[in-house]
Amino acid sequence: MSEHHAPIMTAHRAGLVGCRSCGRVWPEGQQTCLRCRSDLNPPDRRSLNAVWAWLIAGLIFYIPANLFPMLKTSTFGGLAGNSESTILGGVIELIHYGNWGVAAIVFVASIVVPIGKFLSIGWLAYVAGRPASVKDAHRRLVIYEVVEFIGRWSMIDVFIVAILSALVQLGFVASIHPGPAAVSFALSVAFTMLSAQSFDPRLIWRGLPLRSRKD
């Protein structure tokens, strides 16, 4: 790929529009792909509005997800204490019990990954279509692919809460119930996934200089 030195002709520059779902190429102005019936959109910065909207929605729901409890635990009918733990609280609790591995997984999945995703999508949307070198473009595509791949894995914390709440129902001995943060966390993850899906990776390549290109 990098040995290829001739300038690349893109569908957009040729006055055509490519279908992002099946690859077929149509004249500009065509609204739907006649093969797979999906909507055709030229790579346009206007499509970034949807990215920003979903991203902000995801950010908003991430705040209550961290402030409210994720899990409510009661042991021995509340005699040994009722505890409510937030995402961060749960991680600290796991470290207390020496479960470093699980603490690290939960910390990465529910704190590092979501925040990294917000920053990456925001940055990608900010620099999309701005001047870039070929090397920059390749790096941005890698970031986009990582965000796209990893996004759904944040849902793991919601599943853990669901499994614990269904399983740990031992009456007097111990019981676990889900807290309101579970819903806002799930929504936050879903909105960020939608944000990443609305990002058009073709915009990454729009900012490349037309002359003296070596891609």
Added chain:
Amino acid sequence: MLTEGSYDLTTGAGLVACPRCDALHIERELAPGETARCVRCNTLLASPRVGAFTRIIALSFASLVLMVGAVFFPFLEISRMGFGNETSLFGVAVAFSHGVLMPLTVALLATIVGLPVLRAILLVYTLLPLSRGQAPFRHAVPAFRLSETLRPWSMAEIFVIGTAIALVKVGGLATISFGPAFWAFCGLIMVNAASNAFTSATTIWDAIEDGGLATDGREITSETAG
């Protein structure tokens, strides 16, 4: 109909655009086992495999059978001091069935059971006639498009990893044993992964088109008679 290798830069016929970087490529029929990648960003464009359709259909049926087991058999059992509890996959999703958490129940059931089942059915619907060399069913185009849209939302494998972590979390609190549904679910993950490895969207779109549906007069024929 077009002959292989000919293209038209004004209508885009005979060309393929990379979905990631918009680079244009000349469309070519690939032999099974060949792989087409974008010259600029190395994105996988197509990778037809021998007998892929038959295998995807078989794997889809396998995943449906496993899902029935996963839903109805006990998933996990827990016990401590004579108190015990057993939960099925259904029980896990219904864990959120109180008040404001209710919608999450629906969403969870959809991502771990509903969507994997729906995708398996859609793939069988799309590929069954194609694998026998017959014309595709009438709604094959929207069916396959829906299946591709739903792909990221089908989260069965994330759920299984979540189970493993949840078990470590309660490990100190009580004794836990796996039910048959847990193993069915693990099998399901393997089957889905194999099915995804065989699915090349472009190849399936080509097959739907060659099978006689959604014909726009632009499908490539190997004969020069076009």
